Amino acid sequence: MKKIVMITGASRGIGYAAAKRFAKEQYPVVITSSKRKEELKKAEENLKQYGGLVLSFLADAGDYKQMEKVVRETEHQLGTVEILVNNAGIAWIGLFQDMEYLVYEQMIRTNLLSVMHSSHLVIPGMIHKKAGKIINISSVWGNVGASCEAAYSAAKSGVNGFTRALGKELAPSHIQVNGIACGVIDTQMNDCLTLEEKEQLIEEIPAGRFGQAEEVAELVYQIAVGHEYLNGQIITLDGGWI
Numbered sequence: 001m002k003k004i005v006m007i008t009g010a011s012r013g014i015g016y017a018a019a020k021r022f023a024k025e026q027y028p029v030v031i032t033s034s035k036r037k038e039e040l041k042k043a044e045e046n047l048k049q050y051g052g053l054v055l056s057f058l059a060d061a062g063d064y065k066q067m068e069k070v071v072r073e074t075e076h077q078l079g080t081v082e083i084l085v086n087n088a089g090i091a092w093i094g095l096f097q098d099m100e101y102l103v104y105e106q107m108i109r110t111n112l113l114s115v116m117h118s119s120h121l122v123i124p125g126m127i128h129k130k131a132g133k134i135i136n137i138s139s140v141w142g143n144v145g146a147s148c149e150a151a152y153s154a155a156k157s158g159v160n161g162f163t164r165a166l167g168k169e170l171a172p173s174h175i176q177v178n179g180i181a182c183g184v185i186d187t188q189m190n191d192c193l194t195l196e197e198k199e200q201l202i203e204e205i206p207a208g209r210f211g212q213a214e215e216v217a218e219l220v221y222q223i224a225v226g227h228e229y230l231n232g233q234i235i236t237l238d239g240g241w242i
C-alpha cells in the first residue's frame with residue numbers, strides 16, 4: 001500500500017490542491033480543517049472520485065488534544081502517517097499595535113504551534129518505520145518579514161527555524177523535514193486584497209503573475225516522493241519575487 005498522507009487545512013486552497021495531487025496517485029489521504037464542515041465534506045467527496053482512501057476530520061490544527069485524536073484515529077483506521085504536510089494557516093493584515101493579543105496568540109497557535117503539534121504526534125510512528133517526510137507550508141515573510149504582517153511573519157519564521165532544526169534532528173532516523181516559502185499564491189486567503197492591490201503586487205513579481213495552488217502542490221508532491229538527501233531546507237516558490 002502507498003504511504004499515508006496527512007494534510008492539515010485542506011478543505012480548500014493549497015492544502016486541497018496537495019491532497020488532490022496525492023489522491024490522483026492513489027495515496028490514502030487524510031485531510032483536516034478547523035471550520036467549514038460542508039467545504040471539508042465536499043473536498044472529501046471530490047477526492048474520493050480518484051478511487052483511493054480518503055478520511056476527513058474537523059479539528060483545530062493548533063489544538064494538541066484535537067490533533068491527537070485525529071492522528072490516533074488515522075493510525076487505527078489506516079496506519080502510520082508517513083507523509084505529513086503542515087499547511088493549515090491564517091493571515092491577518094494590519095498594524096501590530098492594532099492587533100488584539102488574543103488574535104496574535106491565535107496566529108502563533110494556528111501557524112506555528114500547529115506545525116509542532118502534528119509533527120510531535122506523527123514522529124514516533126515515523127521513527128518506528130525509519131521513514132517519513134514532513135513538509136511545512138511557509139511564506140517568504142518567514143524569510144524576510146513583512147510590514148503589517150508582523151505576527152504572521154513571526155509564526156512563519158518560527159516554522160522555518162523549526163524545519164531547519166528538526167531536519168537535523170530527524171535525519172539519522174531517515175526522516176526528512178523541509179519547508180516551502182510561498183510567495184503570493186492565488187487562493188481565497190488573498191480575497192481581502194482589492195483588484196488594484198493585486199495588480200500592484202503582480203507588477204512587483206518578476207514572473208508577472210501569482211503562483212497557483214497546483215504549483216505548490218506539485219512541489220509538495222515532488223519533495224514527498226523523492227529527495228531523501230534534501231533535509232532541513234526552506235525552498236522559496238515565489239516567481240523570483242523576494
Ligand code: NAD
Pocket residue numbers: 008009010011012013014015032033034035036059060061062087088089090110137138139140181182183184185186187188189190
Ligand atoms: P486558504 O485560506 O485558502 O486555506 C487555508 C486552509 O486552512 C482552509 O482549509 C482552512 O479551513 C484551514 N484552516 C485554517 N485554520 C485552521 C486551523 N486552525 N486548523 C485546521 N485548519 C485550518 O489559504 P491557503 O492560501 O491555501 O494557505 C495555505 C497555507 O499556505 C497557509 O499556511 C498559508 O499561510 C500559506 N501561504 C499562503 C500564501 C498565499 O498567498 N495564499 C502565501 C504564503 C503562504
